[in-house]
Amino acid sequence: xxxxxxxxxxxxxxxxxxxxxxxxxxxxxxxxxxxxxxxxxxxxxxxxxxxxxxxxxxxxxxxxxxxxxxxxxxxxxxxxxxxxxxxxxxxxxxxxxxxxxxxxxxxxxxxxxxxxxxxxxxxxxxxxxxxxxxxxxxxxxxxxxxxxxxxxxxxxxxxxxxxxxxxxxxxxxxxxxxxxxxxxxxxxxxxxxxxxxxxxxxxxxxxxxxxxxxxxxxxxxxxxxxxxxxxxxxxxxxxxxxxxxxxxxxxxxxxxxxxxxxxxxxxxxxxxxxxxxxxxxxxxxxxxxxxxxxxxxxx
Amino acid sequence: xxxxxxxxxxxxxxxxxxxxxxxxxxxxxxxxxxxxxxxxxxxxxxxxxxxxxxxxxxxxxxxxxxxxxxxxxxxxxxxxxxxxxxxxxxxxx
Numbered sequence: 001x002x003x004x005x006x007x008x009x010x011x012x013x014x015x016x017x018x019x020x021x022x023x024x025x026x027x028x029x030x031x032x033x034x035x036x037x038x039x040x041x042x043x044x045x046x047x048x049x050x051x052x053x054x055x056x057x058x059x060x061x062x063x064x065x066x067x068x069x070x071x072x073x074x075x076x077x078x079x080x081x082x083x084x085x086x087x088x089x090x091x092x093x094x095x096x097x098x099x100x101x102x103x104x105x106x107x108x109x110x111x112x113x114x115x116x117x118x119x120x121x122x123x124x125x126x127x128x129x130x131x132x133x134x135x136x137x138x139x140x141x142x143x144x145x146x147x148x149x150x151x152x153x154x155x156x157x158x159x160x161x162x163x164x165x166x167x168x169x170x171x172x173x174x175x176x177x178x179x180x181x182x183x184x185x186x187x188x189x190x191x192x193x194x195x196x197x198x199x200x201x202x203x204x205x206x207x208x209x210x211x212x213x214x215x216x217x218x219x220x221x222x223x224x225x226x227x228x229x230x231x232x233x234x235x236x237x238x239x240x241x242x243x244x245x246x247x248x249x250x251x252x253x254x255x256x257x258x259x260x261x262x263x264x265x266x267x268x269x270x271x272x273x274x275x276x277x278x279x280x281x282x283x284x285x286x287x288x289x290x291x292x293x294x295x296x297x298x299x
Numbered sequence: 300x301x302x303x304x305x306x307x308x309x310x311x312x313x314x315x316x317x318x319x320x321x322x323x324x325x326x327x328x329x330x331x332x333x334x335x336x337x338x339x340x341x342x343x344x345x346x347x348x349x350x351x352x353x354x355x356x357x358x359x360x361x362x363x364x365x366x367x368x369x370x371x372x373x374x375x376x377x378x379x380x381x382x383x384x385x386x387x388x389x390x391x392x
Binding site: 039042043045046050053057150151213214216217218222223226230237 | 377
């Protein structure tokens with residue numbers, strides 16, 4: 001076998017094993033994305049119950065809660081950036097980081113300091129590679145987050161918010177995550193988490209005759225005290241789960257196109273190898289024919 | 300007397316849904332019992348047991364704090380974590 005032919009066959013074999021890997025990753029992502037979507041759906045009752053209750057308190061009791069009060073002249077804005085731990089998911093992490101950079105510019109234009117909080121190793125690497133400081137980070141769970149993590153993040157963020165800029169905290173908290181629309185579309189979303197606007201959020205849920213007149217036990221302020229942190233946690237929890245589903249969907253798509261590309265390459269290399277083989281055969285034949293006619297001429 | 304529609308919701312799933320004649324839980328101010336026809340209430344619950352009296356045996360679950368809302372005989376108990384080990388499978392929807 002000629003050297004050229006061997007080289008093509010070798011390359012085609014290596015692409016074949018790459019294809020096996022990407023195909024396996026595609027299948028894994030495809031099966032896990034189903035689970036991830038289920039988890040998003042399962043949290044809906046909790047989120048709905050909390051939103052309903054929180055807006056009921058907000059509409060019926062005229063209480064000002066620190067978590068819903070806008071600060072005058074906010075100076076520091078915390079941003080929670082939700083990315084993945086691993087790559088090989090197309091532009092998933094890059095899209096989130098790009099949006100967070102846009103948000104940073106926007107915040108800095110309005111005179112605020114950008115204070116990043118990160119989740120996912122991709123974001124951590126992005127910041128540490130550029131030698132940029134970040135306030136805190138969580139990683140190691142991006143494709144299957146647990147409620148404990150959501151609670152930990154929410155406690156930390158609420159803590160920072162309650163302290164306020166004067167004591168080294170923040171005045172606003174924003175959230176950048178990827179919303180799972182469907183298997184082909186995932187959108188990066190930027191929302192403000194704190195200070196809260198519960199009422200606006202719940203407006204479409206309000207039934208025609210409004211909420212019943214609740215009695216609060218022990219009183220409205222304390223009910224809000226217990227509810228609002230849970231509301232924040234459920235928002236973060238939901239964002240983490242949606243991001244996980246988006247990550248897996250993005251990975252599935254990226255791996256699908258990698259597999260397709262590998263197939264294309266294998267086809268090309270097979271063609272080239274065949275061509276090389278044919279050229280070799282043709283050359284051999286013409287050598288034999290040439291040799292034979294040279295012998296005949298010599299007689 | 301109509302029955303209560305009870306929903307027990309944890310952060311990651313809906314744990315239980317069904318009819319009950321009475322629900323009791325521990326709020327910040329003390330134990331709270333809900334019977335059909337109760338006035339709308341939003342109460343903060345502390346860590347402890349929630350008992351749901353269904354047509355069969357009463358169901359006990361342990362929650363780690365949350366809240367309870369009653370509205371027109373619909374009771375929603377929301378908790379971050381629910382230990383539903385003792386909840387009978389047949390009652391679960």
